[in-house]
Amino acid sequence: GAGVSQSPSNKVTEKGKDVELRCDPISGHTALYWYRQSLGQGLEFLIYFQGNSAPDKSGLPSDRFSAERTGGSVSTLTIQRTQQEDSAVYLCASSLGGGGQETQYFGPGTRLLVL
Amino acid sequence: AQSVAQPEDQVNVAEGNPLTVKCTYSVSGNPYLFWYVQYPNRGLQFLLKYITGDNLVKGSYGFEAEFNKSQTSFHLKKPSALVSDSALYFCAVSLNDYKLSFGAGTTVTVRA
Structure with a gap:
């Protein structure tokens, strides 16, 4: 079956530009997560969606970061006025439910490079 | 607060030998523990998890983990x-x- 998909796979942008990263979760999964993987910080939690609601946005590093989820499915992570420190791999995951015991299944990631 | 430590940055073993990748955790409560593997330029792939019950958990590709x-x-x-x-x-x-x-991750290299 289809796994989590993300697009684009790679994105190069100039400092100050806005970028949108897309995630398509596994069909039927109600929970969706965004993580960031960078050399200096390892894997960091960014945001969690249950359905279309985001009860925990605590991991978003600044107000330049925002995310939404529509129709209980696709999610978009938007970074405004990108900075070089935003360069990282952005990983999306989904799970059947939102409990801590649920297995999160990850997409291949979007590699973002801010010049 | 919860945290995970992987004390070894790298593990090198010969093919056919046993492989162990270490993990310790610090949480206040009963944890759920997971192992994931990442191949170059790929996302994280789930291997196994411990929720409750038997301390020995078997997962994908012949891997297992013991909750202590x-x-x-x-x-x-x-x-x-x-x-x-x-x-x-x-x-x-x-x-x-x-x-x-x-955790910070452990790079495993298996030499032929």
């Missing part, structure tokens, strides 16, 4: 490593929520 509450450890093991097991391995923990806290 007294030592707060969840080491990943494989009796006979393959060259194709060479990858980056992450241990992760969650409590009764949804947020995974990951």
Whole structure:
């Protein structure tokens, strides 16, 4: 079956530009997560969606970061006025439910490079 | 607060030898523990998890892990490593929520 998909796979942008990263979760999964993987910080939690609601946005590093989820499915992570420190791999995951015991299944990631 | 430590940045073993990747955790409560593997330029792939019950958990590709509450450890093991097991391995923990806290990762190299 289809796994989590993300697009684009790679994105190069100039400092100050806005970028949108897309995630398509596994069909039927109600929970969706965004993580960031960078050399200096390892894997960091960014945001969690249950359905279309985001009860925990605590991991978003600044107000330049925002995310939404529509129709209980696709999610978009938007970074405004990108900075070089935003360069990282952005990983999306989904799970059947939102409990801590649920297995999160990850997409291949979007590699973002801010010049 | 919850945290995970992977004390070894790198593990090198010969093909056919046993492989162990270490993980210790620090949480206030009963943890859910996970192992993921990442191949170059790929996302994280789920290997196995401990929720409750039997301390020995078996997962994908012949991997297993043992939950040890007294030592707060969840080491990943494989009796006979393959060259194709060479990858980056992450241990992760969650409590009764949804947020995974990951270790820094351990690079495994299996030489032929």
